Amino acid sequence: MNTHRVTRMDVELQALRLKAPFRITGYTFYDVPVVRVTLHGEAGARGRGEAAGVYYLDDTPEKIMRTIEAQRPMIEAGITREQLAQTFPAGGARNALDCALWELESQQAGVPVWRAAGLDQALPRVTTFTLSADAPEVVGRGARALSHARALKLKLDGDVETDIARVRAAREARGDVWMAVDANQGYSLRNLERALPAFVAAGVKLVEQPLPRGSEAELQGFRSPIPIAADESVQSADDVAGLVGRFDVVNIKLDKCGGLTEALRMVVEARSAGLQVMVGNMVGTSLAMAPAFVIAQLCDFVDLDGPTFLERDHVPSASYDGGSIHCAPDVWGGGRV
Template sequence: MTVATERLRLAQPFRISGYVFEHSDVVVVTLSDGEYQGRGEGGGVFFLGDDVAHMTSQLAEASTAIETGVTRRELRHILPPGGARNAVDCALWELEAARSGRPVWELAGLAAPKALRTTFTLGADTPEVMAQGARNYADAKAIKIKLTGDLALDIARVRAIRAARPDAWLSVDGNQGFTADQLDPLIAALQAAGVALLEQPLARDRDADLEGYRSPMPIAGDESIVSLSDIAGAVGRFNVVTIKLDKCGGLTEGLLMAAEARKLGLGVMVGNMVGTSLAMAPAFILGQLCDIVDLDSPIFLARDRTPGAVYRDGDIHVGGEVWGTRDAADRKNL
């Protein structure tokens, strides 16, 4: 196992509730058996303190166990959910694909992946700037709006964006910025603007405030839903669970989460932390099972990997040339 760290610079600052991002650091894990190799990228979870220092420390501590030939099932007991496990898990998937000559989607028991409609995210700014951003997303069919918890300003933001893009499917992401007493006026305004989904309006330690709340629109849990063990607790509080590989610890856990959510009657959304197309590729596989897809991170980077994800007509497609599905000969160590 080799571990590298990289700093991904954003093309411009990106604002959500409580944070402004100008760059993000990631780890890239490469696993080699001497003939074939697999790669995975982990960005960690900033609101859980899962940064590069934390991830590299975890990988160093687990290196012996990993290098003895760990399976993906065993990895779930060696590393906790988070970016480090995500990077190793995705590397294991690609290594297995290389050894077997079978693409990851086939190993996962899925059909060949198709392009997916993805949301394109607007960072929080003035209503005028966000409305222009929505116009600039000329090819986008679905737009996700970052809010901050300033109720009057957030409602103005949503109204301006809807006026700019009357044709687009809209969702909003509260990023834990609201309180329970703001839900009724917020949701009323969102419904009036034709918004289809409200994501994580309350702080993750205030989920109980949603117990029994009758929302006229779907509410998705993001920060509140980290890994498989959190899915059952979403029932009665959320209608949709947002799965991010950096939160849950990789494609293996993500697939288990999607299956459990379906079993419990919950909708499923796949999202992303800041990452390159190498991180989007396994999430794109998971996205084949999801109702809502939010995999737009590479468009915010000053520079993505080459080859990378393709965005066209509001859709994302991540081909085998990026990760996980190339022929075995192409994944040999050179």
């Protein structure tokens, strides 16, 4: 990788307001603070990245900003993505900088990021649209309101009977839609076994992170009738090998792994291990979705609906048409100054 001269780095913290409170196991979100990094290069080239961090690892936007500012001299002197991975741990700071470097490189080379990443094309992908862990009747109304969605993901809160009611309400409202559920570490193995028959009956096709991070061994040899995806249990490519025999799907999030560079490595590791691949998000604007959209081209499942929860998105924005997401070159990584 070449070192790309950075003439200036801008770093800003911005709070993104949600349209409504968003509930998952153990948390309710009202807004999403994010860090945006812009690397300015020669001849008007620029690269941008956005990161929200990983809340359950205390990777906060404030810490992300401090981490980046501490390395400002090195960054502005010129840094490669390889050096970035050696200097910064996985997480939001590395994600924002890595994505900014990808876009800066693409502009300086005059090619879009997806082509630089070795892809032949970047096509719209069906994405899940997520429903908060609200009362079952609210979930049902929400599912009905998402009439354009072809795939739904329901957040659960660990109360098995209420979670089953949520799933049934969503299925009654949308008998046609592909459906996943996400427990966000809220289940025990016993409760997962209790819930699975009802999930099967409702046509649930994926169960995401049912058990707490650190309990992965409990799933060793567990025969689930529905594929199980690892989210909190997998942070980077180094964690993938430990999922074999316990999970079926790897959920890649750029904020977790530290950017597009590591995410591409995770895809290779997951495929080599015989696992399917999913790309998700920590909520953010289209500026955060666009690098993940590159990964979406390589995935079996896509969950990139983050901007739809916001009062205001980044402009230009990703498009959500016919239940799919598409990030045009002008959103991010288009390869033109």
